[in-house]
Amino acid sequence: MKFSTFSKISAALIVALSLTACVEDGDDGIAGVIGADGMAGKNGVSTFVTRTDVIKTNANIAYAAYADSLISATTLKTVLETFVAEPTEVTFALAKKAWLDSREPYGQTEVYRFRQGPIDELKADGTLGKDDAGEGPEGLINAWPLGEAIIDYVEAVDGLSGPESPANAIGMGGIIAAKKDDGTFKYATIDATTLSNLFEHGEDGRNVTTGYHAIEFLLWGQDLNEEAAQSDSKVHDNTPGQRPFSDFNTSGSCTSGKDVPVADEICTRRGQYLVTTAELLIKELTRVTEQWEPVSGAHYKTFVAGGDVSLAKILEGMGRLSFGELAGERINVALIENSQEDEHSCFSDNTHRDIFLNAKGVQNSFNAKYVRIDGEVIEGASIYDLLVVEGHHELANKLRGALEATMSAAAVIDTKAKTGTPFDVLMQEGIAQPNIKAVIDALVAQTDDIEAVIDALGVTTNDLRDDTEQKI
Amino acid sequence: MNKIQNKKYLAVSFLFISLLASLSACDSSGSESAGLQLQNRPVEVPAFDLSEQQPAGGITHKRLYASYLYPGEKLSSKQKLDFWTGFSFFRDPWVAAPSATANRDGLGPLFNTRSCIACHTAGSRAKIDEEGHILPLSLVVRLGSKDASITTVDPIYGGQIQPRAISYRLTDAALVKKSPYTNNVGEAWLDKRYDKIPGSFVDGESYELLKPSYQLTKLAYGELAAHIGLSVRLAPNIFGMGLLNAINTADLLSQEDINDSDGNGISAKYNRVPNVITGTIEVGRFGFKAKQPNLHQQVAAAFRDDIGITNSSFPDESCTNTQMACNHAAEYGGHSLADLEIPDNRLDYTVTFNELLGVPPARNLKSQTVQAGRKLFYQLQCQQCHRPSYVTDAEYPVPALAKQTIWPYTDLALHDMGEGLADGVYEFNANGREWRTAPLWGIGLQQYTTGQQRFLHDGRARTISEAILWHGGEAEPAKQAYVALNKQQRDALVKFVKAI
Numbered sequence: 001m002k003f004s005t006f007s008k009i010s011a012a013l014i015v016a017l018s019l020t021a022c023v024e025d026g027d028d029g030i031a032g033v034i035g036a037d038g039m040a041g042k043n044g045v046s047t048f049v050t051r052t053d054v055i056k057t058n059a060n061i062a063y064a065a066y067a068d069s070l071i072s073a074t075t076l077k078t079v080l081e082t083f084v085a086e087p088t089e090v091t092f093a094l095a096k097k098a099w100l101d102s103r104e105p106y107g108q109t110e111v112y113r114f115r116q117g118p119i120d121e122l123k124a125d126g127t128l129g130k131d132d133a134g135e136g137p138e139g140l141i142n143a144w145p146l147g148e149a150i151i152d153y154v155e156a157v158d159g160l161s162g163p164e165s166p167a168n169a170i171g172m173g174g175i176i177a178a179k180k181d182d183g184t185f186k187y188a189t190i191d192a193t194t195l196s197n198l199f200e201h202g203e204d205g206r207n208v209t210t211g212y213h214a215i216e217f218l219l220w221g222q223d224l225n226e227e228a229a230q231s232d233s234k235v236h237d238n239t240p241g242q243r244p245f246s247d248f249n250t251s252g253s254c255t256s257g258k259d260v261p262v263a264d265e266i267c268t269r270r271g272q273y274l275v276t277t278a279e280l281l282i283k284e285l286t287r288v289t290e291q292w293e294p295v296s297g298a299h300y301k302t303f304v305a306g307g308d309v310s311l312a313k314i315l316e317g318m319g320r321l322s323f324g325e326l327a328g329e330r331i332n333v334a335l336i337e338n339s340q341e342d343e344h345s346c347f348s349d350n351t352h353r354d355i356f357l358n359a360k361g362v363q364n365s366f367n368a369k370y371v372r373i374d375g376e377v378i379e380g381a382s383i384y385d386l387l388v389v390e391g392h393h394e395l396a397n398k399l400r401g402a403l404e405a406t407m408s409a410a411a412v413i414d415t416k417a418k419t420g421t422p423f424d425v426l427m428q429e430g431i432a433q434p435n436i437k438a439v440i441d442a443l444v445a446q447t448d449d450i451e452a453v454i455d456a457l458g459v460t461t462n463d464l465r466d467d468t469e470q471k472i
Numbered sequence: 473m474n475k476i477q478n479k480k481y482l483a484v485s486f487l488f489i490s491l492l493a494s495l496s497a498c499d500s501s502g503s504e505s506a507g508l509q510l511q512n513r514p515v516e517v518p519a520f521d522l523s524e525q526q527p528a529g530g531i532t533h534k535r536l537y538a539s540y541l542y543p544g545e546k547l548s549s550k551q552k553l554d555f556w557t558g559f560s561f562f563r564d565p566w567v568a569a570p571s572a573t574a575n576r577d578g579l580g581p582l583f584n585t586r587s588c589i590a591c592h593t594a595g596s597r598a599k600i601d602e603e604g605h606i607l608p609l610s611l612v613v614r615l616g617s618k619d620a621s622i623t624t625v626d627p628i629y630g631g632q633i634q635p636r637a638i639s640y641r642l643t644d645a646a647l648v649k650k651s652p653y654t655n656n657v658g659e660a661w662l663d664k665r666y667d668k669i670p671g672s673f674v675d676g677e678s679y680e681l682l683k684p685s686y687q688l689t690k691l692a693y694g695e696l697a698a699h700i701g702l703s704v705r706l707a708p709n710i711f712g713m714g715l716l717n718a719i720n721t722a723d724l725l726s727q728e729d730i731n732d733s734d735g736n737g738i739s740a741k742y743n744r745v746p747n748v749i750t751g752t753i754e755v756g757r758f759g760f761k762a763k764q765p766n767l768h769q770q771v772a773a774a775f776r777d778d779i780g781i782t783n784s785s786f787p788d789e790s791c792t793n794t795q796m797a798c799n800h801a802a803e804y805g806g807h808s809l810a811d812l813e814i815p816d817n818r819l820d821y822t823v824t825f826n827e828l829l830g831v832p833p834a835r836n837l838k839s840q841t842v843q844a845g846r847k848l849f850y851q852l853q854c855q856q857c858h859r860p861s862y863v864t865d866a867e868y869p870v871p872a873l874a875k876q877t878i879w880p881y882t883d884l885a886l887h888d889m890g891e892g893l894a895d896g897v898y899e900f901n902a903n904g905r906e907w908r909t910a911p912l913w914g915i916g917l918q919q920y921t922t923g924q925q926r927f928l929h930d931g932r933a934r935t936i937s938e939a940i941l942w943h944g945g946e947a948e949p950a951k952q953a954y955v956a957l958n959k960q961q962r963d964a965l966v967k968f969v970k971a972i
Binding site for chain 2: 116129130145147316323324325327328329332333336337440444448451454460
């Protein structure tokens with residue numbers, strides 16, 4: 001992706017020549033921004049970039065972020081296997097750490113949603129399009145909230161109990177422990193087939209049996225501490241779920257909620273469930289990552305050849321994630337509901353990272369910069385560069401600033417959570433809601449600028465122009 | 473009644489004959505032999521108006537999206553945030569109560585589906601249930617009276633078949649004795665079959681329509697009452713509803729012409745339906761037979777009837793008195809009977825989401841073909857029922873929706889659509905042959921947004937052309953005129969409908 005010095009100069013020259021008729025411009029930056037409006041160009045920020053360069057970099061970052069997600073999921077599986085083989089406080093802590101680590105790259109991939117990409121539209125046959133469920137692999141990877149009762153024992157919150165979801169559909173104790181009338185397990189084998197078949201069991205979207213949040217539930221358990229929605233005090237405490245590592249103990253002291261001890265086989269099955277979910281996560285992430293494989297990946301190929309349609313998709317995904325998904329559904333709903341159920345990573349209290357990383361993904365797309373989990377920096381032609389090259393200096397700077405403002409607001413939430421005030425405490429009225437509102441406001445502002453960029457670059461989803469020529 | 477029908481028949485025949493006459497009188501324009509001669513049709517075609525490109529005024533989508541589920545462009549940031557907040561209630565599935573997720577429970581006891589979006593994919597129509605013996609999902613089976621003199625719905629099944637249920641079994645021996653229905657189970661399955669109906673255009677090109685037949689099977693609570701008929705519907709498009717809600721009732725009523733006093737063969741009639749909150753009788757606007765008077769009531773009814781979520785407008789579960797297990801499942805289902813399953817604030821967010829849901833901008837409207845199709849649309853008198861344009865009520869409480877010039881192409885009135893489309897079922901003032909004119913804005917994008925395009929109340933039409941061919945009754949002359957068009961003209965008309 002690097003331009004030779006020669007082409008940089010000649011490119012700058014062409015641009016400079018074409019501007020000779022205009023008013024006095026400042027000196028051009030060296031291999032950087034051209035001078036404009038009497039201002040000297042900045043050195044070394046940008047080279048001459050084309051729209052296709054921006055699209056290619058965006059695709060390369062997609063690959064890097066999905067590949068990182070895949071790599072960290074693979075690590076997660078290994079760590080989980082170690083933990084299941086030998087459950088101790090230490091291995092348990094490592095398992096949780098591996099899960100948290102795996103969320104770091106994945107959170108930054110979510111900007112690749114809402115743009116008809118592989119994550120939303122990859123079908124079983126390997127092509128892209130709308131399948132019957134219309135979901136693609138996203139649900140299998142990251143579905144939330146989940147009705148955890150299908151998986152394992154749950155504590156009935158505030159004394160709620162009844163012939164509801166766990167009992168009706170699967171049996172008490174979920175897939176892990178439910179038994180038939182004859183005393184044998186309802187699901188004899190815990191394996192990929194069993195879990196996949198039970199995904200959205202009975203057409204119920206809450207029956208999420210796999211993905212990141214299923215693993216999260218198996219590691220942390222329900223976050224039961226002072227559930228504000230059910231208690232009069234309306235105060236959440238600041239700890240996540242408190243599942244004990246003995247839930248995986250297979251040497252005579254297996255625990256399973258209030259039943260202590262229970263037969264070891266329950267813990268064995270729980271361990272099998274945990275590792276199997278990691279396997280399935282790897283499988284789905286592999287499918288998506290392969291689509292984005294530079295040069296050979298099916299989606300990579302069509303995307304980099306897509307011209308303005310692809311550029312529109314980049315911006316579309318940035319705007320939709322910023323506003324509808326992040327500001328609206330992931331933050332505002334939790335806020336107006338004061339509800340942990342509407343909190344993204346509710347078991348682990350990792351929601352502050354989800355928010356931060358989603359926002360980071362949007363910034364990555366704009367700056368065309370992504371730091372891989374091994375520290376390597378992927379960088380290339382950015383939308384910022386493109387805006388500057390095409391003469392939209394002010395807008396480039398405005399959106400850069402807006403994204404920075406969002407990141408700094410998200411950093412406040414992140415810091416509070418890391419210092420003892422997690423999102424579910426923060427979101428309560430009267431405590432520190434302004435911090436969350438600041439993130440929402442910043443996201444709203446950046447979305448306006450993203451919209452302005454779409455207008456300025458004149459990109460729309462042009463593939464629709466031919467729509468009326470299709471089948472009548 | 474008979475007189476009116478005779479009169480209508482005469483008017484229809486007259487139009488048809490004059491159409492044929494005009495066809496034979498004019499010479500061919502050269503391109504294709506058969507077809508309607510545009511220049512000789514003495515119909516006023518209104519000049520193209522630039523506002524047609526933004527069919528929902530300020531609530532038009534800023535650009536084309538891959539889904540209808542976006543707010544209108546000219547809304548404030550606050551409104552858009554409310555929109556996306558409401559969207560989450562539209563999207564997220566409900567679970568049975570009691571559960572660990574108390575904010576989202578209360579599903580059933582009987583229900584069709586668990587979330588709004590399940591049947592309104594991308595804000596449009598979900599994938600239609602296949603032919604065969606099915607547990608229907610996107611198709612809803614309404615139950616209504618076939619007899620004008622009996623207005624009650626089915627005494628056991630109520631006004632709608634809910635094919636799904638949360639599990640609940642009566643265990644109290646005393647109660648079991650009282651009711652034969654001890655198991656809360658889904659009410660029925662649906663047997664759906666298509667017959668192929670061949671036909672051909674005047675120019676010789678043939679077509680084939682799918683005529684559905686429906687039968688309920690596995691009826692869990694015995695037979696339907698004798699006066700009850702089925703009305704099967706595919707979940708409709710939901711975008712732009714806020715603007716239809718914002719049309720001044722007086723503007724609608726000024727088009728009413730129940731007895732066809734202007735003799736044009738079209739008798740716009742508005743349904744008169746109860747407002748469940750005020751108790752007054754109002755003009756019906758929403759639903760395939762305009763059963764609901766406003767958007768709020770439409771959304772609230774869908775929550776209760778389709779998902780089993782009680783609310784302030786519809787506080788009672790959809791169990792009838794004889795469905796004991798259903799009633800007990802409701803009673804023991806976690807929410808005390810005094811507690812509504814969706815409180816007003818969340819219901820209001822969901823209504824706001826619906827209200828602010830934008831409409832796609834028109835596509836290719838200025839192209840020559842589409843303009844030719846536009847002309848045909850008026851020449852064939854489609855606009856008599858598919859009324860193109862309104863200015864919304866200046867006093868509408870949401871200012872962004874007030875005073876907007878909109879192009880929905882509907883009069884929201886009931887029309888006799890003929891025997892082919894008739895379901896034989898009454899809904900308030902709507903009889904078994906009457907349907908509310910469907911809005912046409914945005915429907916041309918269904919294939920793109922959902923991967924499927926299906927039209928008419930039960931989705932039987934696979935193309936817009938088929939949908940036109942199903943028109944009968946008051947629309948028979950317009951349909952006949954369409955059949956008489958040559959291929960180029962037919963394509964142009966359809967392209968116009970796909971563009972608006």
